Structure formats: structure tokens, C-alpha cells
Amino acid sequence: RYGESESEDLIGIVTGLAWTEVGGDILHIESVTVPGKGHIKHTGKLGDVMQESVAAALSYVKSRAGQFGIKSALFEKKDIHVHVPEGATPKDGPSAGVAMATSIVSAMTGIPIRRDVAMTGEITLRGRVLPIGGLKEKLLAALRAGIKTVFIPKENEKDLVDVPEVVKSNLSIIPVSSADEVIGQALIRPYESLEWDDDAESVKVTDTSSQEAPLTH
Amino acid sequence: RYGESESEDLIGIVTGLAWTEVGGDILHIESVTVPGKGHIKHTGKLGDVMQESVAAALSYVKSRAGQFGIKSALFEKKDIHVHVPEGATPKDGPSAGVAMATSIVSAMTGIPIRRDVAMTGEITLRGRVLPIGGLKEKLLAALRAGIKTVFIPKENEKDLVDVPEVVKSNLSIIPVSSADEVIGQALIRPYESLEWDDDAESVKVTDTSSQEAPLTH
Amino acid sequence: RYGESESEDLIGIVTGLAWTEVGGDILHIESVTVPGKGHIKHTGKLGDVMQESVAAALSYVKSRAGQFGIKSALFEKKDIHVHVPEGATPKDGPSAGVAMATSIVSAMTGIPIRRDVAMTGEITLRGRVLPIGGLKEKLLAALRAGIKTVFIPKENEKDLVDVPEVVKSNLSIIPVSSADEVIGQALIRPYESLEWDDDAESVKVTDTSSQEAPLTH
Amino acid sequence: RYGESESEDLIGIVTGLAWTEVGGDILHIESVTVPGKGHIKHTGKLGDVMQESVAAALSYVKSRAGQFGIKSALFEKKDIHVHVPEGATPKDGPSAGVAMATSIVSAMTGIPIRRDVAMTGEITLRGRVLPIGGLKEKLLAALRAGIKTVFIPKENEKDLVDVPEVVKSNLSIIPVSSADEVIGQALIRPYESLEWDDDAESVKVTDTSSQEAPLTH
Amino acid sequence: RYGESESEDLIGIVTGLAWTEVGGDILHIESVTVPGKGHIKHTGKLGDVMQESVAAALSYVKSRAGQFGIKSALFEKKDIHVHVPEGATPKDGPSAGVAMATSIVSAMTGIPIRRDVAMTGEITLRGRVLPIGGLKEKLLAALRAGIKTVFIPKENEKDLVDVPEVVKSNLSIIPVSSADEVIGQALIRPYESLEWDDDAESVKVTDTSSQEAPLTH
Amino acid sequence: RYGESESEDLIGIVTGLAWTEVGGDILHIESVTVPGKGHIKHTGKLGDVMQESVAAALSYVKSRAGQFGIKSALFEKKDIHVHVPEGATPKDGPSAGVAMATSIVSAMTGIPIRRDVAMTGEITLRGRVLPIGGLKEKLLAALRAGIKTVFIPKENEKDLVDVPEVVKSNLSIIPVSSADEVIGQALIRPYESLEWDDDAESVKVTDTSSQEAPLTH
């Protein structure tokens, strides 16, 4: 059923967590790339703040494309479409920013995202993870949806005291302060950073798996 | 009469199903391609959600153009116009997404759509079919219009218990979870997926008829 | 006087029929081409639905340009301006669609439109003519303006029972189901379809006068 | 003083006539060309209908550029700015259309407009002059401003019975049915139509002074 | 302090005069050029009428660029940004038009504007100076700010009878009918008009200092 | 914690000071460059006045790029994204202008900004620093956040009498009248101005450290 976690690891699809008047819910965020000219499109009845979140996530990814193993030229040949189903439901807020960034990196690199992780956190252009509201409700929604691991903002760690014990013992809750940490662990395999060699005008590939080991549990 | 199913199989024209205050209705969705630069246009007094549905359907088709036998370069030389008559009637909602995708694939491939099928279902960028509302009313409208086969979202299968027996015995109702299934069966002949041959820089054609046999009944 | 039919056959000018609260009226629709890049402009205080009608009519013409004897490249070197005088009067509704298409074909081919014909009918992208409202009022307005021939949607034929006998005996009323039928008869001479010759990369001209004989009465 | 007719013949400046709640007034319409790419700009707090009037006037001029002696290529290297001072006063209505066209032809050809003429009339794309309201008030304003000659729409000729005798005996009032007539007489010297010579791919100039003798009185 | 006249002659900065509910005030108008493509930007919470004033001023300058010694090609390589501090205060009205033009000419030529002059007047595309409101309040504000010379519209000369004698005896008030007069006197040195030499395809420079001697007092 | 000063010197990140109904607050302003075409993007729910502040800051930096050691061509190959977290909080007002300029210079030069400085002041296109409101509240917020040095507008110096002694003795408060002074002292190392050598068509680098010694305390 929609509203549960995805049944297989998929490229560009990530599980965010929403907090509404009637409680928490999961939010699938989808990105695909299509041939294009570097434009971004977003659909899914996104409010102004969530639209800006997409823009911030994209600039974060673009500004450190090499780190994620994405050749900058790729952004000039591709359009990115970020969609949040269900299309008739209005969505807003900044807390899906880290999830947007993860979705875009996955779509651009072709590395699938682990289907049993979820995440919440506002993103800054430098990839800092800012705190969000509704932590308890979001974690409950994650648990209901079969999620195993949830990345939360470091600054929300203090709110965990209000989260029921059953939730904390059934979820691996990982506080993070940067989006890099999330992306490194949510992708099913490590991305390979590019290194620019000025002399040869070529690009060397560095395996980042030692630095950013994908999480196992 | 308009409001009945089309009298011959046509390229780019597909029958969607709408659900309004006064009951169900059928919705003809039309796509044509004209020489252009890859822009999309939509007309027919479409609300914001249905406009986003067109965009999602298009990105779904573009992101797997090769599978449908559409050379990506074609999107750069064509504009696509999606129109939903009757022009004075406002339309909205996400449930025509799968129909939009089917219409676009037909217009881009030149393969007509079976005139006696109808379909309803929200589409995601990855082609997943999400559930819709008003199933009973939509199926009644399909029957009235002379439709023989209706594709419905897998997740709406449970709502069939509320549908009158006469409807279920006179319609072939096919629950689907992906848009690929719909497109494979709604076109009057199989599309031919492209296969990229890295060595020869040429494209081979694979007949997909074995995998996606068009439905007969 | 304005409000009467044009006094000579003109390129790009066609007589539509409007239906307002105070009765029927005729509507002159004008198209001109100017050097440009394939853009369309519309003026005359057109409402959203009539603006979309212009777009649908244009896509209909573009998607079968060859049939009408219009080289597709011509659309890239011309802008089309569709204007509906009188500029201070708001106009709306889809029923001028067929007239828009006829006006555009005339402007693009340079073939004048018969000055004594009028027409009403919504157009689809495939050129189907959909029914309209206010048939009686529109026919009365056509008669008052000195029109001799009116094209009406096939689906409105049933509404002719409510039209006064004097109107029916003084007008040639031609029910049509496709815009092709209207355009073929409203132009003062047959258009010449293009035929693409793959071997020679040249274009052959086919006289369509046998198929679409311009109407005489 | 502003509000009187211009004190010398000027390029691109023409006197229109406005009709407001508090009576008639004259309206200076100014066009200049600047290096550009064929864009049009309009300023002066113009309402939607007057903005569309500028567009209609421009398409009229562009579509018969050769007649007015304007090489079409010129439109691609120039932007046209149409301004109606006084910038804080809202202006609207279609009746300045003919004046807009005259102003644009003057700016594009460099031929000044006679400073003692004024004009009123809606323009169609084909240059037909449609009737306007407030004829009496407009003529009174023209007289007050020192205008000698006023072009009015042919269809407003019947409204002259309501115009005071003193106005009619002090103004030369010229009813016109086409914008060509106005432009031919309002410019201080005849424009020279271009004639295209297919063989030589060159352009011949035809003096139009015999056909469209500028008015003298 | 801001709100006083600038302490040195500056390029692109000119003092306008505003008239608000609470009296007169001075308005610094700033223009800078940056590498670009001929676009104009305006900031400072400008209302619609003042935005159009910027556009009119720019077209006035562009259409006689040669006179001001500005090569037309320069407009294609530069963007112009016109800003009116203080950014939180809404500003509107046409009366800063002449000041806008002066600021743009200064920014494009690099010739500073005399810091002790102020100006008020609407501008037309041909550079005519139209009358403004609030003359007394504006002159008082100029005096308070340490201004020595104020250019006012010729048509406002009659309003000087209402201006206190102390203001008139402490300010040099110069009525003008064209923007050329203002620009010629407000720049600290004469601009050098370009003269196009058809034979040589080169540009000659004419010193205009004799015609438009910068004002001294 | 967010809401404290950054824990390390960072490129493109600067601390502004906001003044809201509930007191003062710090505002992190972030700029990053991404491959692009000279476009600017701003996010963070910025009101109209703050959006114009970004534009003014950018034009200020562009118009004196060489002074800051930024090659003009760089602006054509980069887009700049200015973001103000926290994305759900509306922000407005002109007082972050100097901070915007500092952030952009840092992002374009790659020189980090000292993490223990904050700044407030409206910016003009010529880099003048205009006064702001809420000085006391802003300085209190700076102190709470661990800031050591605050740049304030020279014209606000007089408001320091209302600031508590404890604030003034714990902060280094530096009144400035130009943005150049701020940028020179807030960057952790001096920028190197470019000098254009007309003969060699090359660029020489001038170390500006003597003129604009970065502040130490």
C-alpha cells in the first residue's frame, strides 16, 4: 500500500516524514532526470517553503557535485523533476530539505536509496541540518510504515525524551548535523568523489567508502 | 455523440474517468505533437493538480523514453499539446495521470490507443499507480459510454465490493500497480523498446510483444 | 457597418457566432502573420476559455499542416496574431474554436475565406467539432448580418427543431463533425496538400479539389 | 503647454483623443525606436484594452511593412517603445488604435506626423477603422487644443448631427474606413512602398504620393 | 547624514525631489552599470508609475545615445540597475523621470553629476519635461538639504508665486522644457556627441561644450 | 545550536542581525556559487524589500568586481544562490544589505568570513551604508550569540547612548559608512584587487592588505 515504505531500493525515491494537524505521515519524494538543460521542476502541490527547500537542496548538491561523484556538466544536459505524491494533498514546510537533497543525489548518481530509511531535517546551502517540529509524530509514522532507520537533526536529539520507549527501541534513530552524513548512509553503496587533476585535465575517482561507510544494522 | 467512446482507434486520444458532484463521467484526453522544442502545453481549463499531473506523466514518459521506443532526440524537436475537451468545463484532480501518460506515449510513438478501454489512476514519476476516489461512479460512467475494459489502481481493488454486479459482469476491470502495465495493454500494438549499443553507437529495436501482450477479450 | 458580414472575401478574416445574455451576435475573427518565430498572440479581451481555444486551433492546424498545404518551416518564421474586435467587449467560450482554425489556415495559406459563411463549434486537437449552446440565437444573428451559409456541429442538428422556419429557409445550414469539412468549404479555393517524397527530399503538391470541393449555392 | 497640440511636426508623436467622465481630452502618443530585437514596450498606465490596442496596431504595421516602406528586417533590429504621457493618469479603451499605428509608422519610417491633426478610431489587424464613443466631446477637445484636422471612423459620421456647428465649421473632419487613409494623410510626406523583385532579390522603391497624397488645407 | 545632498560629485547619483503627505523630501537616485545584456533592473520599492518612469527615461537615453556620446553597442554589453534608497520606503509617481534620465546618462558616460543640483519633472520619450505637483514642498526640501540649484518644469513656472521669497532667493531655480537642458547642465563636464561618418564607418567626436555649457554660479 | 555564531570561519556564510516584534535575533546569510549563467536565486521566505536588498548587494559587488579581485567573466559562468535559513520564517527589511554583499564577495572570492563578526546596515548601489532600526535589540542578540565584533551604520552611532553598558563593553562596535570597510575587515584575509593592463590585456594583482587590514582584536 502507498503509505508504507517502498518494497525495493529505488533510484531517486526517498522517504520523508511529514507532520500535519492529524498526526505524522510519511512522504515519498521522487526525483527523476530527463534530458534537458539544467532546469528543475517540482510538482505535488508544494507550498512556497517546500518549493524553496527543493531549490536549496539542489544548490547544495550542485555546489559540491564533485564530492558526490557527479560531473558538473551532467547538470547542463539534464532536467530534474522532484515530485511528491499524492498530488491532490497540499504539502509545505522546510523539513523535507535533507530528503530532497538525498533524492537528487540518488537520481543524479544512479545509486539507489535504502528503502527502509526515512529522514527529516531542514537543509542549508552548506548542508547543515536544522531542527524540525513534530519529532514524536514523525517517528510514530515511520514505525507504522515499517521504516527501520530514521535520520533526525542533531538539535532535535533533546526532544527524544518525549518519544515513547517502544518507538525508540524499534527504530534506529540517528542524529545528524550535516546532510553529507545522511546521504553517505542512505545510499545503498558509497558514491565515488571526483578529483580534478589540473595537469591532465582529467578526472580521477576516489572511493569514499572508507570515510562514509553505508550503515548496516 | 461526444460523451461516448471514440468510434475508431486513434493516436493520442484516451478515455479517462472523472468523478464530479453529479456523478461519474468520461473524459477524453488528447495529445498531439507539433514541430517544436520540447515544450508542453495543456488546455481544457485544467486545475493546478491536473496540470501537475500532465507534468508528472511527461517526466515519467521522458525518463523511460527508450523503453517505449521513443528516441530522446524526438522530444527536442517536438512540442506536445495535451488538451481535455470540453473547454468550458473546469477539470481537476490527479486521477487522470495514467491516462495522460498513455496519451503522450501514443502521440510520441504513433501507436493508436484501443478505443474501448478507459483508465483511472494517479501516476508517480516512477510510474506507480496510486488509488483514486469515486470508483463506483467512474465504472458506471464507463459502462454507459460503451467502454469494455477499465484499468483501475491495484489499491482500489478492495472498493469493488461496493460496485453493482451488473457493472462488474459487463466490464473487464483490470487492477494495475504500474503505468507500464496499462500502456502495454491499451495501445493497439506493442511498442518496440530501444536498446543502446555502446560499441556501434546505434540503436537496436527489441520487440516487446512477448512481455507486454496487448490485451484481447 | 461593423456587425454585418464583410463586403469582400478576405484572407484570415472569418465570421464566428457569439451567444450572449442579450441574444446572438456575429464575431469577426482576424488572423495575420508577421515575421517571427512561431509565437502566437491573441487580443480582443478574450477570456481564458477562448484563449485556450486559440491554442487548440493552432495545434490542430500545426499537427496537420501538410494536409492544408502549409510547410511546417513556415511556422518557425512567422508569428500569428489572432484578434477579435471590438477590443473593449469581453469575449469567452469555446464555440469559436472551428472559426479560429479556419482563420489561421487562411492566414497561413493566403487563401481568402468566403465572406458569406459563418460557423460555430468547439474544436478538439484532432479537429472534431463539439456541440455549442445558443444555436437559435446564433442563427438569427447570422441571418441579420446577411450570412448565407452556417456550419454547425453535427451534435447540434437535433436543436434545429427549435429554430424558426424563416431562418432555416433563408440560411444554408451545414452540420459538420470535423473542422476539415468546414475549412475545405469555407476557403474560396481548395488548399493543396503537401506530400513528402522520401527519396527526393522534395515536396509534391496534390490538388485536393476533388475531395474537398468548395461549396457552391 | 502640455494639453495643446505639438508646436512642430515630430517623428513618432501623434495626437489621439480621449473621452473621460469629465469630458474630452487630447492624448499625446509617442513612439521611439531603440536598438533591440523586435520587442514592444508600452508605458503610461495603459489598461488592458489599450495595451491590446498597441499590439493590434503593431501587427497591422508589421503585416504590411512593405507598403509603408519599412524593411521587415528593421523590426528585428529595433525595439519600439510606445508611451502615453502623463504617466500617473490611467488610460484605457480601444479608440487610440489608429493613432498607435500612425505613431509606429512614423517612428519606423522617420517621417514626421503633421502636428495639427488628431485622430480617433479602433483598429483591426487588417486596418479597418471601427467606431468609437464620445465623438462630440473629443472634437471639442481637439478644437480647444488648436487641432485643425480630425480623422474619425466612417461609422461615426452619423453622430456628427449632435456636434455643435461651431466645431464643425472650425475643424476639418475626415471620416475614414481604413487606417491606410489616415496614415497616408497624417504623415508630412508620402511613404515609399517597397516592391520585391524576385529575380534580382533587391527591393525597388515606389513613390506612393500619387495614391495617398498627403492632405493640404 | 542621508537626507542631505551628497558630499562629493558622483557618477550615476542624482538628487530628485519627492512630495509626500508629510511634505517634501529629497530622493537619491542611483544608477550603476554592470556587465550584462542591456537589461534594466530597478529596486527601492518603486510603484508602477515610477517603474514606467525608469523605462521611459531609458528609452529616451537609448534613442539619442549618440547625442550623449554613448555608443549604442555599449547598451548591449551592460545591464543598468536603477535603485532608489531607502529600500523600505514605497515611492511612486512620474516626477522623477528627468532625474532617472540624468542618472542613466551619468552612469553610461562616466561623467559625474554636480552634487549641489536637484531636479523634478516627468519625462516623455522625446525628452519633454512635463509639470509636477508639490513644487513648494519640493523646493523647501531642496533648500533644507543644502541644494543650490533646482531644475523645474517650465510649465510649473507659474506656481513659483506661491513659493516663499526666502526659498527663491536662496535657490537657483531653472525652468526647463527639455531633459537635454537639464542633463547638459547637471553633469560636471560636457558630454561629447558622436557623429557617424558614413564613408569611414567610424565615429567622430564633437565637443558639445559650446552648446550645452555646464552651469556655473 | 543554530542561533549561535558559526563554529568555524566559512565561505559565503555571514551573520546578520534582525529585529522583530519579539526582539533581536541573528540571521545567518548563506551564499554559494554553482555553475551557471550569472543568475541570482534567493530563498528563505524573503519579503520584497529583502529581495531587492539581494539585488542591490549583487549590483554593488558586480560594479566593483575588480576591486574585490573577482574577474567579471566569473559572473557569467556562475549562478549565485543566497539563502537565509530558517526557511519557514518570513524575513524582510533592507538592513541585511551589507551582510548580503559580504556574503556574495566571500562566495565569489573563496575567502572565508570571520565567524565572530556580525553586521547590520542597508546598502546602496555605491556601497554607502544607510541607518537601520532596532540597534539595541540587534546588539543584544549579537552578544547572546557569542559575537565579538559588530559593524553598524555610522548614522546609527548616535543611538549607542541607549545601549546598555554591558553590551558596549563586551562587543567591539565599529561604525562604518561604506560597505568596503566592512568587507575589508570581515573577510579572514585581504582580497586582491585586479588591475587592468591595457597594453598587455592581462590582469595584475594588487595586494590590498595595506589599505584594508583585516581587523584584529
Ligand SMILES: [Ca+2]
Ligand atoms: Ca498518506
Ligand SMILES: [Ca+2]
Ligand atoms: Ca515541516
Ligand SMILES: [Ca+2]
Ligand atoms: Ca461530458
Ligand SMILES: [Ca+2]
Ligand atoms: Ca480526481
Ligand SMILES: [Ca+2]
Ligand atoms: Ca457587435
Ligand SMILES: [Ca+2]
Ligand atoms: Ca460560447
Ligand SMILES: [Ca+2]
Ligand atoms: Ca491632460
Ligand SMILES: [Ca+2]
Ligand atoms: Ca475609448
Ligand SMILES: [Ca+2]
Ligand atoms: Ca528621507
Ligand SMILES: [Ca+2]
Ligand atoms: Ca510625484
Ligand SMILES: [Ca+2]
Ligand atoms: Ca532563530
Ligand SMILES: [Ca+2]
Ligand atoms: Ca530590517
